[in-house]
Amino acid sequence: MNPPLPDSKAVVVVIDDDHHILELTALILSRKGYHVLTASTARQGMDIIATQAPELALLDYMMPEMDGLTTLREIKARYPDTYVIMFTGKGNEEIAVELMKGGASEYILKPFNNRDLIDRLDNVLRIREIELHNKALQQEHVRLLEEIDDWNQELQKRVREKTEALQKAQSEIAQSEKLAALGYLSAGMAHEVRNPLNSISLFAQLMRQNTTDQEQQEYLGKILKEIDRIDSIICKLLDASRRSRTISSDVQIDRVVDNAIDAFSPQIETGNIRVERRYHGVPPAIKADPAEVEQIFTNLFLNALDEMPGGGRLDIEIYEESGWVVVKVGDSGGGIPAETLPNIFEPFFTTKSRGTGMGLPVVQRIARIYQGTVSVEKTSAEGTVFRLEFPAVIQA
Template sequence: MKDKNIIIIVAGAIVFFLGFIAHIQYFRLRDQFIDLYKDKQMVLTKQAALNLEAFINERLKAIEVLAQMSATKPDQAEIFSEYERVFQIVKGFEYILFVDETGKAIAGYPENHPCPSRLPDSLKIGYFSAFESARLNRKIIVHSRDVVDNDRVLVCLIAPIFTEDMTFRGSVTGILNVQKSIEAALEPIITGSEDYVWVLNANGFLMYHPRHKMSLMGNIQHVQQKCFDCHQNFEFERQIMARQTGVELKSIFSNPAQLIGFATVPFENTSWLVVVNSPFRQIKALIRSQFKHMLFLILFMMGTVIIGAVLINQINKTRITARKELENIKVQKALIKEKKALESRYRILVEQSPDPIFLFTRRKFILVNASFETFFGYRGAEIYGGKLKFIGLVDAEYVHRFESEMKKFIKGKKQLTAISTAMRNKNGDFLEVQISFSRFRMGGAVVYQGVLHDVTKIKQLEREQEQRKHLSMIGEMSARIAHEIKNPLASIQTGIQLLESTVSANDPQKSYYERLRREIQRVDSILKGLLSYARHDSLSKKSVQIETLLDRFQRLILPTLKKHQLKLIVDLDPNLPSIEIDDQKMEQVLWNICLNAIQASPAGEKILIKVSSNNDSLLLKIEDHGCGIAEENLKKIFYPFFSTRTHGTGLGLAISRKIVEQHQGKLEIKTKQNVGTTVSIYLPKAEVIS
């Protein structure tokens, strides 16, 4: 059986070899015939292109001569008679026009000539574009785009007219009938043969075709359904436009094969493609005869090959199948092992990342790491149940912009993007984040990965820094104003005191002077506050017992408390350390904050000062149960001059925060309207002396 198979295979190989030799001989003979006819066709095509180029150039030269005459001869009648003479001598023109600089035909021959300015818009735009190009380039332009009149394809030869001082007077426009021109130019070559010629311009528009007159000025790039009556497609025509010169064989449906030669006719600003079609009957008959012999050889060869293939297939089928199965098993095991290793490494990286990382589809979360759960406060069952949507974590004010940027990323081709937005955790805390998104395929579905970076503190620091710069500028400006006002204010105060001394104690005017003096003192107090806020005084630090500072402060503020019928309660942790501070400035801070608490509290309420310490800082809390601060004012309370009271200067909190920050500390305010306000002052560990 084995020997039999070998004999059959060898016999088949011999037959195949003989068929292959016959096949090569057939194609060699066919190629020789085709090459011979191609050479002949190329000569014919180039001759046609040369004749057409010479015909058009002769008309271009005539138009150029008329343009030169129109620029130099003053006698218009003589010029226009020359137009008529050229029209009679140089055949092929439909019209010769004198077009002025506005595009209006003021003369021409014959008398029934058209006017370019009255052409339909579709034709006028193309003509005036060529007219303007001729003027700018000072060259003759061949315009062959969209010029069709009464089923005639026309070509405009536009020669600009410039006087000796280079003044533009217009142009001489010669209008040729393409059909008549091509037939006249190619008559010596084509007449009496079965060949025919067609012409395309540089843009692919059909300018002349004896068998497709209804498609003139149609573009092979934009064909209509009726064009497929004799064309399978227009790939061939597009290819010859790209190549510009050559010869090819083409079969058109059931029509005889055509040998098509093509060559470019160049002009100053454009070019035409001349295509010559010739029937291919003789060589086709020879090729058909050779094909019959070749077909027999091919059929015999195919039978032999099939028999050999069946035999070989039976021999190797079992062995090949077994080998493939074994290889597939090995590959699958390797892939599974590699996949598990990659998944393990990926999970380790994700779980150990300090940044929240999550995988999700457009509908639900697939995977989140521990940092994500900690950051947002949600746990596994809440996240993976499908109820929690990622868009639901985005702050309401940022949802629209976030969705817009995500849609761009999803629809776009980029694999990575970064989006800055704001989100809310489970407790409703406002969080500013930057999320780096990427996408990949998992199990045939598109999966998105997000790496979230918390930039809340960075953004807050940036805003605080910007606010400090702004407040610093306000302070400096206010200080300058205060310096300018203080001296005139002192003079006014002295003058009022002098006037007041001239008035008796019982004089009614005495009260007016006293009122003026109080208002001047109030203005002076405001100016002192401005100068205090603007000055960058260094601190005079010394070791102070917090109990001593608060005891002195209680005696200072006690009269004000009694006036408003309020009580001050001081709560101190035992064993408080001494602190190194500027006690005068820190006393000013306590005064400003407690004064605000007094003014906000109703009679009978209590104000609490609580002092505690931990490993990091000393904390002073001032609590009141007053009216609180409106939410819309909370962001403005540290601005200089911001005050909700009629007689307030709006400098107390601004100065207090500045003093605390000079001590490297921090001042925070928490408030709830109609409940009360808590002011916390933190002095860092560096400021504490045990």
């Protein structure tokens, strides 16, 4: 446990009961300029963190004596400036969500790619630097507010405006980093789903070749068709996590909304929901991927229907305003509680027992991709209205 070398990039403690992983990780990181400390138990790792205050900790999920999740929570509670990256060989969504909620900054599946490991560490270090800098700015901001207590009302107003702008910028940075981490997680989970999906497809094809029963042939054909659809969704998920978008088509948003509503026709009919559409003329087109824009409204309509289990009204209004296409989606449900309203676009935040908390964050992510915005225009005990705005295509 020697002190870090003067030219080292950062101090990293690797906590894993597998000595091969310790040696391999230490070798990879040392070659890239990191000063590496190792521990084979969680307690040893905690002792190192207490004395050396490393910037990063690489922590195995499956640890003897004290498991990785418990260790993660203890590190975040006692040493918040040490950012934790979790190693695990179990790639399922429940573990990933649990780790991110526990305070993990990143999540890496074993076995890992050496280059990917370095990229992840460098990215977490950048996030850490930004967040610690923002924390210092916030502390300085509090000190300055105490000093200007006696200033006149006009100066207080200007300070308040600057503070709100800073908080908004910090919130957007934090949200962007969370969604970037979610992209890594999505790619990993997509790979995990693809392997069993390929096996199912292979067996279904073999069964189809070996049967002459017409009904079974039809059923197996439907199975293969649904497998292809799932695979197409996975391809889009992987593509979304790897590339920037190339917008190639003009989209009539009223048609996209109509398609999304049609998909919910059975739920609307059986749920005694009245749909009211107010389209003020034919709106201008927007530049976007129609499938992704439809996903926005699919998520919003799903939330709205969940809020009206005993029936109600779904309102959709579309119009143009100052070069923007505006869409309002309203429901007659119970509204959003004031205490949860600031968190509704946070990944994994949900008040539903069966929800994942990803519907509205996905809506916001897609809207931002196409220079759009989404916000809650109003909410009360009589219902909620979401407002979306997209830049209209300028006709030559």
